[in-house]
Amino acid sequence: MSNELKEELSIFKETVIRFIENEVAPEYEQWEKNKIIPKSFYQKMGNEGLLCCDLPEEYGGFGVPVDFNFLVVEEIAKAGFFSLAANLLVHADIAAHYILNMGTDDQKRKYLPLMITGECIGAICMTEPSAGSDLQGMKTYAKRTNDGWSISGSKTFISNGQNASVYIVAAKTNLEVAGAKGTTLFLVDGDQEGFERGQNLNKLGQHASDTSELFFDNVNVTKANVLGNVDEGFLGLMHELPRERLACAVAGVGHAKGALNLALSYIKERQAFGSPIASIQDIRQKIADMATQVELHSLMIEKYTELLMAKNLSASQAAMAKYSCTEMEGKVIDLALQMFGGYGYMSEYPISRFYVDARVQRIYGGTSEIMKEIIGKDVIGRL
Numbered sequence: 001m002s003n004e005l006k007e008e009l010s011i012f013k014e015t016v017i018r019f020i021e022n023e024v025a026p027e028y029e030q031w032e033k034n035k036i037i038p039k040s041f042y043q044k045m046g047n048e049g050l051l052c053c054d055l056p057e058e059y060g061g062f063g064v065p066v067d068f069n070f071l072v073v074e075e076i077a078k079a080g081f082f083s084l085a086a087n088l089l090v091h092a093d094i095a096a097h098y099i100l101n102m103g104t105d106d107q108k109r110k111y112l113p114l115m116i117t118g119e120c121i122g123a124i125c126m127t128e129p130s131a132g133s134d135l136q137g138m139k140t141y142a143k144r145t146n147d148g149w150s151i152s153g154s155k156t157f158i159s160n161g162q163n164a165s166v167y168i169v170a171a172k173t174n175l176e177v178a179g180a181k182g183t184t185l186f187l188v189d190g191d192q193e194g195f196e197r198g199q200n201l202n203k204l205g206q207h208a209s210d211t212s213e214l215f216f217d218n219v220n221v222t223k224a225n226v227l228g229n230v231d232e233g234f235l236g237l238m239h240e241l242p243r244e245r246l247a248c249a250v251a252g253v254g255h256a257k258g259a260l261n262l263a264l265s266y267i268k269e270r271q272a273f274g275s276p277i278a279s280i281q282d283i284r285q286k287i288a289d290m291a292t293q294v295e296l297h298s299l300m301i302e303k304y305t306e307l308l309m310a311k312n313l314s315a316s317q318a319a320m321a322k323y324s325c326t327e328m329e330g331k332v333i334d335l336a337l338q339m340f341g342g343y344g345y346m347s348e349y350p351i352s353r354f355y356v357d358a359r360v361q362r363i364y365g366g367t368s369e370i371m372k373e374i375i376g377k378d379v380i381g382r383l
C-alpha cells in the first residue's frame with residue numbers, strides 16, 4: 001500500500017470513528033431493541049460519504065480503492081456494532097457490486113446512485129428453506145411469459161430483508177438442466193406486485209440486523225429486471241464470491257480487534273489476589289495468542305485486499321480468508337469473554353454482545369465446512 005493511500009485512509013478513519021461515536025453509539029441500543037436499523041440512518045451514512053465509497057464517480061461514488069469500504073465495515077465491527085456491519089456489508093460490498101459488475105447501463109443508473117445516497121438498500125437472496133449450502137436445491141422458479149418472467153417461490157434468512165428496496169433474487173429458469181445451471185438473477189423492487197416480506201426473524205445475536213423470509217407469488221418481471229445473462233446466474237455468483245467472503249473476513253478481524261481492546265482495558269482494572277489480573281501469567285499468555293492471531297489475520301486481509309484490487313484473489317484464497325478470519329474471531333472473542341469472568345456473561349457488558357454476534361459469521365456467506373471443501377479441493381487438485 002502506498003504512503004499516500006495510507007495517509008488518506010488514516011484521515012478517513014478519523015471521520016468514520018467520529019461518525020460511529022456521534023451517530024451510531026447513542027442509537028444502537030434502541031435499534032437492537034427495535035430489531036431494525038431505521039432506513040433513514042442509511043441516508044445519514046450516504047450523506048457522510050460512507051456508503052459504497054468505491055463505486056465509480058459517474059454514479060456518485062468516490063471511485064476510491066476497496067480499502068475505504070472495508071475500513072468502514074472494520075471500524076463498525078471493532079466498535080461492537082456488528083448488526084450494522086453485517087447489513088452494510090451486504091448492501092455495499094455485495095448487492096451494489098453485483099449490479100456494478102453485471103448490470104446493464106440502465107440498471108446501474110437506476111440503482112447505484114440511490115445505493116450510494118442510502119435511499120435504496122440492497123439485499124441478496126439465495127437461501128431457501130431447502131437450499132442453503134447446497135443451492136442446487138433451489139425451488140424458486142421464474143416461468144417465461146410473453147414479455148418476461150413470472151417468479152414464484154420463497155427465500156429465507158435474507159439480510160436487509162425488511163429494509164431493502166432492491167432484491168437480487170436467484171431463481172431457476174431452466175428445469176431441464178441439472179445442478180447449478182439454469183439459474184438466473186433478477187432485480188426485484190420491494191413494491192412489485194406479488195412480492196411480500198415475511199417476518200423479521202428472531203435471532204441469537206445481531207438483533208438490529210433485519211433478517212427475513214421473502215415470498216414471491218407470480219411476481220412479473222421483464223427483460224429489464226434480468227441481472228447478467230439468462231441461465232448464467234451461478235457464474236455471476238461465483239464471480240462475486242471472493243469479494244463477499246473477504247468482506248466477511250474483514251468484519252471478523254475488526255470484531256476480534258474490538259474484543260481484544262475490551263479485554264486489555266478490563267484486565268488492567270480487574271483485581272484478583274491483590275493485583276490486576278493482567279499480571280497473571282496465564283492471562284498474559286492468552287493475550288499473546290489473541291494479539292498474534294489478530295496480527296496474522298490483519299496481514300492476510302491486507303495482502304488479499306491487494307489481490308482483490310488486482311482481480312487476482314482466487315475462490316480458494318477468499319475461502320481461506322473467510323474460514324480462518326471468522327474462526328479466529330470466534331476464538332479471540334471467547335477468550336476475551338473468559339477474562340471478564342461472570343461479568344462477561346452479563347448483557348450490560350459489551351463483550352457478551354460480541355460473543356453472540358460473532359457466532360453466525362462461521363455460518364453465513366458459506367459455512368466453515370463449505371470453505372474447507374473449497375480449499376481442500378483446490379489444494380488437492382494442484383497436486
Ligand SMILES: Cc1cc2nc3c(=O)[nH]c(=O)nc-3n(C[C@H](O)[C@H](O)[C@H](O)COP(=O)(O)OP(=O)(O)OC[C@H]3O[C@@H](n4cnc5c(N)ncnc54)[C@H](O)[C@@H]3O)c2cc1C
Pocket residue numbers: 090124125126127131132133134156157158159160203211360363364365366367368369370373
Ligand atoms: C443471520 C443470517 C443472515 C443471512 N443472510 C443471508 C443473505 O443475506 N442472503 C442469503 O441468500 N442467505 C443468507 N443467509 C443464509 C446462509 O448463507 C445459510 O444459512 C448458510 O449458507 C448455510 O445454509 P443452511 O442454513 O441451509 O445450512 P445447511 O446447508 O443445511 O448446513 C447444515 C450443516 O451441514 C454442513 N454441511 C452442509 N453441506 C456440507 C458439506 N458438503 N460438507 C461438510 N458440511 C456440510 C454445514 O456446514 C452446516 O454445518 C443468512 C443466514 C443467517 C443465519
